[in-house]
Amino acid sequence: MADLSIRKLSPVLGAEVLNVSLTELLDDSTFEAIQKAWYENVALVFRNQSLSAADLVAFSSRFGQLDIAPPNENGRCFVEGFEEILVISNVVENGVAIGSLGSKEIPWHTDMSYTEVPPLGITLYGFEVPAPDGGKTEFVNMYQAFETLSDELKQKVEGLSIKHDSSINAAGYLRLGSDPVIDVVTCPGAIHPIVRTHPVTGRQVLYLGRRRNAYICGLPVQESEELLDALWDHCTQSQLKWHHHWQPGDLLLWDNFCTIHRRDQFDPNSRRILYRTQFRPKLPQLQERAAETATAVK
Template identity: 55%
Template sequence: MQVIEQKNAVHVQPSGAALGADVAGVDLSQDLSETEQEIIKQAWADNLVLRFRRQPKLEVEDLVRFSRYFGDLDKAPPASTQMGEDFAWQHPEITVISNVVANGKPIGDLGSSEAVWHSDMTYNPKPPKGSALYAIEIPPAGGNTQFANMYLAYETLPDRLKSRIADLRCVHDASRNSAGGLRKGYVDNTDPRETVGATHPMVRVHPVTGKKCLFLGRRRKAYIVGLELEDSEALLNELWQHACQDSFVWTQEWQLGDLVLWDNRCTMHRRDAFDPNTRRLLYRTQVTGEEVLAAAEA
């Protein structure tokens, strides 16, 4: 990938890994020019994940304004714990990701345990197209985020697997979050054939790039429609083992003030566990997505 450098000082440096790039020379606490927006959007399409290092001056309103350059924003999930009713009312687009407990109650979601590989909210008929995550407090160690390139995961599949999954659809579980927590109002069933959530094609076409990618969501309680349970489990296990290999992955080691923007349509991500006695606080926005289209529908 080429380094993009413009006279307006926006500079994009790809990570050299399967995905990811640093964007420098831009202050996200200020309005972006149309040229800056175009450069960043192209870099996002090219690199899938963008990191804006050390943006320490961002207010909540700045994060929301920046995120809206990429589309309308979803409201925070209803089950998401927020920083009090006033915060939720004033900032409905913000999901608080934190292990901090105040007055005996968590102020955010996902705690301090590992968050397994997943794409965000694929249990919805129209999952978010992307997410932006901004670091306000970070622990001294742990809590890193890994991203995996689902274009490459699909492109490197053996032909037999490409043919097998071309027309298959998978049910994406809505009952638990990526840290394993059971969402309010859901029953924890043990049979993936009874999974509640949206059904999507296993191979989707990206609406911007036109490229095919694997679309897996998350592994737990996923079910491939029309297959015997044993066959569904075996095929999903094979696909997941392939999709999460190190050669498709880039790791974000968080620094204070980092903002990371990822394309939820063609990536998956996970988070390392960290010491629950340390503090981690991040704000997340999610850009409203579109219907997931298979190749024949695109």
């Protein structure tokens, strides 16, 4: 714990955790310092890690209950023996994609917002990343997106909810067994309030999920589209963004409740393999942390 330090990477969000090896079992005080930094900075970077699949699962599971890797356009791509780890990759071996999402650009989104209870946190580890340019992942702080929203827009969204389309994934691929969306009013997907309260910090966030096929329930479609466009124009302003340039051995940890993220397209001829986990806090853990964290972060 004595050598651990946190270096802010931008005024908006993002911090680097220095002098820690995630291959080692972290003592409680070190883990609590990391967790506090995560809630305060929304996204954390751990550089120069050499993690096995078991290391990634062990670290991620300290934050909460890990989910099994969700299905994607190529089926269920997980690390053998570790069903909690989703493989995100453009690599094709023997004609078969080893992971999901390929190398194309992925637009702004919150992971799995189309489900009733999306994961609270995500880890993404650079298992194999091309040098010197491993690609870029960009984030928006949705706490600040809500806090800087005009009074007019705050009034317009009060009490409204968005239906989050479940038919396509973040990269725009149609999910296995899903039909193309013809009418956003009737498309499948979970419904979430536009303004939500973070379950741990107690802070309000603008919760948009993703733009494609979104629908604000109860509004005429054209009015829904116009209001969604205004909200997305606001939250993707440069002053709310931070980006991470991938290097080999990077681990990213971000709060999936209060962020949206996107990635640039990268060279399809390069090899990039990322390991991803998602977690949700166990109820006792959530109850224990909520009060103290809300006080510290506000």
